[in-house]
Amino acid sequence: MKTILASSFARLAIGAGAAALAGAVLLYWAGRPSGATFIDPANQDLVVRGKAIYANACAACHGAELQGQPGWRERLANGRLPxxxxxxxxxxxxxxxxxxxxxxxxxxxxxxxAPPGYESDMPAFGGTLSDEQIVAVLAYIKSTWPSDARRMQKEVTEQQRR
Structure with a gap:
């Protein structure tokens, strides 16, 4: 009788542990920011929406052709980078x-x-763009990269998620 009770208790404890682990994993995935999953540059709906949003919100600084500002690696007089x-x-x-x-x-x-104390002219768009709009902009940007850059960026994204 003691053996049967011990065996039942062990199965119950293992089942409860597995349920707790599954719950913790579910909470972790649910609590991640919406931008934490891979943003697919092959999703044409996202890319089309992102291109329009980029033109309105990003191109003034980063360029209509995504070329950035001239001398972007050289600090300005105020210490910031273009x-x-x-x-x-x-x-x-x-x-x-x-x-x-x-x-x-x-x-x-x-x-x-950014490094501690770093100052930038990059504004926060969280108050003006929804998470979905931010994802669309990033899908558009990524869609313009050559396949080797997209592949490497996807690998970096997957490594961070582990």
Missing amino acids: APPHDRTGHTWHHPDAVLFDLVKNGLVGGRT
């Missing part, structure tokens, strides 16, 4: 999607998406 390009010549594709999403939504934040 807007970088988002085409293949820039470094945007070196960052995972969650970081890109955070940069657009919250701007460059020292200690999180």
